[in-house]
Amino acid sequence: MDTGQAGQSGVGDGTPRWASVFRVRLSLASYLALAIVAVLGVFLVGMRIAQRSTSETAELVGAVESRFEPVLRLSRDLGEALTAFDRRVIGLSGSPSADDLGAARASGTRLLELYDEFARLAPGPPAGVRPNLRDRLQAFQQQGLALAELYRQRGQHARGALAATEALASRSARAGNGVESGDQLLARKSLADLSRSAAALRTSMIELFAAPTAAAEHAVARDGNAFEALVREHLPELSQSPGAAWLDLEREDFGTAMRGTTRFLDVQRQITTTRAAFTSSGEQLATLVAADLQKPAWEALTHEAGRARVTAEMAEAHLRDVAASVLGVVLVIAGILAYGMVGPARRLLEGTRRLAGGALEARVPRGGLRELDELALAFNDLAAALHTSQSALQANQAALEDRVAERTEQLRHLANHDPLTGLANRRELEMHLAAAIDKAQAGVDSCAVFYMDVDNFKTINDSLGHQFGDLVLQGIAARLLEAAGEDAFLARLGGDEFTLIAEGVPSAAAAESYAGRIMQAFQRPVRADERDLLVSLSIGIALCPEHGDTTAALLRAADSALFHAKDRGRNGFSLYHAELLAAASHRFHTEQALRRALDAGDLLLYFQPEVSLVDRQTTVVEALLRWQQPDGRIAAAGEFMAVAEQSGLILELSDWVLRRAIDAARALRARAWPQARVAINVSAQQFLTGRFVESVSDALRRAQMPADCLEIELTETALQTGRLAVDALQELRLMGVAVALDDFGAGYSSLKSIDELPLTRVKLDQSLTRNMDSDPGAAAIATLVIRLCQGFGLTVTAEGIERPEQLEFLADCGDVQAQGFLIARPAPIGDIERFIAAMPEEVAAIWPKVAAGSRATTSAREPAAVTRLRPRTR
Numbered sequence: 001m002d003t004g005q006a007g008q009s010g011v012g013d014g015t016p017r018w019a020s021v022f023r024v025r026l027s028l029a030s031y032l033a034l035a036i037v038a039v040l041g042v043f044l045v046g047m048r049i050a051q052r053s054t055s056e057t058a059e060l061v062g063a064v065e066s067r068f069e070p071v072l073r074l075s076r077d078l079g080e081a082l083t084a085f086d087r088r089v090i091g092l093s094g095s096p097s098a099d100d101l102g103a104a105r106a107s108g109t110r111l112l113e114l115y116d117e118f119a120r121l122a123p124g125p126p127a128g129v130r131p132n133l134r135d136r137l138q139a140f141q142q143q144g145l146a147l148a149e150l151y152r153q154r155g156q157h158a159r160g161a162l163a164a165t166e167a168l169a170s171r172s173a174r175a176g177n178g179v180e181s182g183d184q185l186l187a188r189k190s191l192a193d194l195s196r197s198a199a200a201l202r203t204s205m206i207e208l209f210a211a212p213t214a215a216a217e218h219a220v221a222r223d224g225n226a227f228e229a230l231v232r233e234h235l236p237e238l239s240q241s242p243g244a245a246w247l248d249l250e251r252e253d254f255g256t257a258m259r260g261t262t263r264f265l266d267v268q269r270q271i272t273t274t275r276a277a278f279t280s281s282g283e284q285l286a287t288l289v290a291a292d293l294q295k296p297a298w299e300a301l302t303h304e305a306g307r308a309r310v311t312a313e314m315a316e317a318h319l320r321d322v323a324a325s326v327l328g329v330v331l332v333i334a335g336i337l338a339y340g341m342v343g344p345a346r347r348l349l350e351g352t353r354r355l356a357g358g359a360l361e362a363r364v365p366r367g368g369l370r371e372l373d374e375l376a377l378a379f380n381d382l383a384a385a386l387h388t389s390q391s392a393l394q395a396n397q398a399a400l401e402d403r404v405a406e407r408t409e410q411l412r413h414l415a416n417h418d419p420l421t422g423l424a425n426r427r428e429l430e431m432h433l434a435a436a437i438d439k440a441q442a443g444v445d446s447c448a449v450f451y452m453d454v455d456n457f458k459t460i461n462d463s464l465g466h467q468f469g470d471l472v473l474q475g476i477a478a479r480l481l482e483a484a485g486e487d488a489f490l491a492r493l494g495g496d497e498f499t500l501i502a503e504g505v506p507s508a509a510a511a512e513s514y515a516g517r518i519m520q521a522f523q524r525p526v527r528a529d530e531r532d533l534l535v536s537l538s539i540g541i542a543l544c545p546e547h548g549d550t551t552a553a554l555l556r557a558a559d560s561a562l563f564h565a566k567d568r569g570r571n572g573f574s575l576y577h578a579e580l581l582a583a584a585s586h587r588f589h590t591e592q593a594l595r596r597a598l599d600a601g602d603l604l605l606y607f608q609p610e611v612s613l614v615d616r617q618t619t620v621v622e623a624l625l626r627w628q629q630p631d632g633r634i635a636a637a638g639e640f641m642a643v644a645e646q647s648g649l650i651l652e653l654s655d656w657v658l659r660r661a662i663d664a665a666r667a668l669r670a671r672a673w674p675q676a677r678v679a680i681n682v683s684a685q686q687f688l689t690g691r692f693v694e695s696v697s698d699a700l701r702r703a704q705m706p707a708d709c710l711e712i713e714l715t716e717t718a719l720q721t722g723r724l725a726v727d728a729l730q731e732l733r734l735m736g737v738a739v740a741l742d743d744f745g746a747g748y749s750s751l752k753s754i755d756e757l758p759l760t761r762v763k764l765d766q767s768l769t770r771n772m773d774s775d776p777g778a779a780a781i782a783t784l785v786i787r788l789c790q791g792f793g794l795t796v797t798a799e800g801i802e803r804p805e806q807l808e809f810l811a812d813c814g815d816v817q818a819q820g821f822l823i824a825r826p827a828p829i830g831d832i833e834r835f836i837a838a839m840p841e842e843v844a845a846i847w848p849k850v851a852a853g854s855r856a857t858t859s860a861r862e863p864a865a866v867t868r869l870r871p872r873t874r
Contacts, residue, residue: 035333042325049322057311074118075293081111082137082289086282089144090275092151104148108141118293133288140285143278150274154267158209161260165202168253172198175242190234191242197227205261212268224258344372351379360387418492420470421477429491433501433551436489440544448505450515451540451558452480454496455570460533471528476535483521499555508543508575515539515573538565539573547576590643594627598652602628605660606826607678609835610797610819613811616840619795620711620738621668622679622819623661624826625653650683657681658699664829665709672833679711679740687725693732700735707736713763715742726757733758740797744768745785755792762789763819766800773805786813804846822846 085107092100115134176195201223208216231238231250238247351364362383366376416428424432436447454476461469473496480490480498489501500518505511518539525532540562548554557576565574597603607621627635644650661678668676686692700707712732714725729739740761741754745768754762764785772782782798789796798810801820810816823843824835835842 035330038329038333039326042329043322045322047322054315057315072298074114075289078111078114078118078293079286079289081107081114082140082282082286085111085141085144086279089147089278092148096148096151096155101148101152105145108144111137111141136281136285136288140278140281143274143281147271147274147278150267150271154264154271157260157264157267161205161257161264162202162209164253164256164260165198165205168250168257169195169198169202171246171250171253175246188237190230190237194227194230194234194238197223197230201227201257205257208261209264212265217265220261224254224261227254341372344376348372348375348379351383355379355383355386360390421474421492423477423481423498424489424491426491426493429489429493429499429501430551432489432491433554436501436503437544437549437551437554439503441549445503446506447501447503447544448511448514449542449544449554449558450500450502450511450518451542451555451562452498452500452518452537453562453566455536455538455566457496457535460535468529472526472533472535475526475528475533479521479526480518483518499558505543508541508546511541511543512573512575515541519571519573536571538562538570540565540576541573542576590640591649594640594644594649594653597627598649598656603653603656604628604634604828605657605664606634607664607829607832608819608826609824609832609839610679610817611823611839611843612815612817613807613843614815616843618673618836618839619817620677620679621832621836622681622713623657623664625657626826645683645685650685651689654680654682654686655695655699658695659703662699662703662705662710666703666705667829668833668836669709673836677709677711677738679713679738681713681715681742684725687728690724693728693735696732696737697735707732708738711738711740711761713740713742716744729758733760743799744789754789754794759794761795761797763797763799769798769800769806773803773809779809782809783813786816790814807843807846 085104088104088107092104096104112134115137119134172191172195176192201220204216204219204223208220231247231254235247238250347364351362354362360383363380364376366373416425417423418425433447433449436445439445440447454473457469457472460472473492476496477490477492477498480500484490484500484502487503491499491501493499502511502514505514519537522535522537525534527533540558540560542548542554542557542561544554547557561574561576565572568574604626606624606626608624609618609621611617612619625637625641627637627640629635641650644653657680661680665676665678668678682692686695696710696712700710712729714729733739738760739758740763741757741759742763743765744754744762745765764782768778768782768785771778773779786796786798795815795817796813797817797819798806799819801807801810801818801822803822806820807818807822810818823846824832824839827835
């Protein structure tokens with residue numbers, strides 16, 4: 001039977017002809033329109049009925065909100081204000097301040113204001129409200145303020161008595177420790193007894209004021225009588241020594257203390273009586289407020305709420321009737337729609353299943369609602385189109401398989417090669433190196449591994465950008481391929497590291513010659529993005545099988561040799577030997593231990609002061625990093641800083657030192673040294689990050705310290721970072737941070753560059769100061785450098801001062817500061833506080849001529865070698 005014809009006539013689907021005709025004439029939209037009209041009619045009628053009940057409910061709720069809710073709220077607030085005032089007054093029992101007394105008065109005023117507001121808003125005087133309630137509230141307020149005043153008087157008497165007792169005890173203690181008589185120190189038993197008696201009186205008074213009890217009062221009277229008896233007993237002796245004036249002061253303070261104690265006890269008794277009356281009044285008023293105000297308000301609110309609830313229940317019943325009516329209409333409409341939609345939908349579902357099973361010849365009879373009939377027609381067209389497309393899909397499948405094979409080959413290449421340079425990656429390198437090792441062990445051919453790293457590539461990335469750095473890496477890879485030759489195997493391991501495997505290298509000399517040829521190739525600039533750039537390599541060399549017979553061993557040996565080449569100054573190569581692996585292992589273990597020490601808190605800061613020879617005062621203390629070893633030994637920074645710089649830990653260590661140094665400056669300014677400044681050493685890597693100034697600013701802000709508490713010390717190596725360092729120093733100077741050039745004289749910085757840098761201090765290297773007191777040539781150089789730096793407007797600090805003769809030499813050079821073991825060795829912050837306080841005496845003890853020499857130099861100083869025509873404002 002033809003399914004298309006059966007669908008057209010409406011026969012063959014098991015339904016009568018009249019039903020088919022009905023479904024064809026009415027669409028789904030028509031059914032839905034009728035349903036919406038029916039539901040909307042029922043809904044409008046029901047809502048009209050419910051709206052009337054809802055309006056009545058709203059009117060009742062509005063009356064409750066406008067008339068009774070404010071009264072109830074004010075009655076509740078009045079009770080809370082009564083309790084708050086009671087607590088505020090009782091909370092003054094310690095030693096109230098003026099702010100506390102003001103808060104108590106405000107709380108009492110708030111209590112009366114709330115009652116007045118309640119009386120104004122109440123619809124009428126509630127039954128049972130006592131007419132004198134406001135007067136009682138006002139009396140309660142006055143009782144509380146009077147009690148607060150008694151608390152204040154008690155605290156005042158206690159402080160006065162304690163101050164007099166403290167002066168009495170302190171003066172007695174000083175006399176009890178001894179009295180100077182000419183060149184002798186005399187101490188008598190009478191004064192010692194008097195000191196102990198005064199101390200006992202002070203202790204008993206403190207206990208009385210902390211907890212006034214009868215026992216404490218008795219103890220004060222007992223200790224006071226004892227002190228007075230001692231004074232009378234030794235009156236003649238005390239009148240002579242320490243003297244009548246001292247004795248008068250003792251008697252005056254003793255009398256003040258005892259009078260203050262008596263007044264304290266009198267006020268305490270008044271407080272006890274007043275507080276009991278205040279508490280009783282508060283309880284009575286709380287009961288009155290609850291019974292006369294809150295309860296009537298709640299009863300009125302409950303009555304109106306009951307009326308609103310009845311009305312709301314009626315509205316709810318009307319809404320239920322409306323919902324039931326709407327539901328009935330919806331169910332009827334749903335039944336009609338189900339009858340006209342279920343049969344056609346089942347036929348479509350069955351046809352879809354057959355089509356999904358692969359029967360592309362499946363067709364669905366037409367019929368049902370207009371939309372379902374059109375859907376059956378579209379389904380039949382889709383089945384025919386799918387049948388047509390199947391052959392086209394089969395034709396395309398072969399082409400797709402060819403494309404997949406091509407892409408698979410591309411992915412296999414990407415898996416073994418670096419996407420940036422096209423060189424082999426680590427995986428391909430290890431496979432090739434394993435094959436080369438097998439050939440070398442079989443005696444077929446020898447091989448050498450060259451581990452290469454681009455010198456200072458991070459500087460290129462940071463200064464010129466990563467995109468330009470990628471172009472440079474591509475140029476380096478091309479140059480390496482050209483220099484290595486066709487037989488060599490070149491791979492990029494990541495970053496700026498390359499590895500080259502050369503077979504047929506018979507000896508170490510041949511390997512070194514090969515490395516020299518590679519380095520010679522980089523004497524010419526590498527071109528990247530229309531720019532010529534000179535780059536250099538450091539190369540580590542390992543031979544197979546002399547230096548290893550496995551892939552991991554050869555790469556580790558070449559890496560150790562590379563590290564040695566970098567240690568020797570970069571732009572060179574190094575052949576592996578056994579000691580390099582031990583050194584690498586030591587560096588690794590040191591790095592790991594240093595990381596654990598940073599987390600475990602085993603790092604310390606020691607401080608070494610720098611002292612001005614003019615006034616013998618400490619001007620700045622240099623923070624020096626130390627590491628406490630597990631055996632208790634304190635390791636200096638020179639033992640581990642090189643490893644920290646090579647491993648990248650220097651940034652974390654520097655941040656730690658920055659924070660701890662600022663904390664130390666804050667501690668020194670809070671105690672022994674108000675103008676304290678702490679100097680820290682910084683490395684070139686900190687400037688390369690570009691975030692050093694931000695780190696300093698954040699650390700100062702978190703510690704709430706000014707910028708002048710910090711000084712930055714940098715060496716000439718840090719200046720080699722170029723504009724990064726200079727710009728950062730300019731920003732630091734604008735903030736107010738001092739900048740010092742450390743180890744001056746050990747490098748090659750020109751005086752012109754020093755003049756252009758934003759420096760405040762120059763620290764002379766020990767090579768300039770070591771022999772300046774014994775070698776005329778060294779003395780002339782040191783004098784010239786000091787005079788030139790002073791002419792530039794810079795403060796000069798001489799490092800490595802270990803002999804008094806060096807101080808004598810420096811004393812003739814003007815305002816020079818000294819630092820070294822002769823002045824003070826590096827020490828923890830606790831010792832530094834003592835050094836700072838005793839520094840003038842320490843310097844005078846080291847060499848008494850320093851003070852005289854400094855004064856003479858200050859008063860008759862020779863003119864500087866260079867006269868500045870403008871002040872140094874950096």
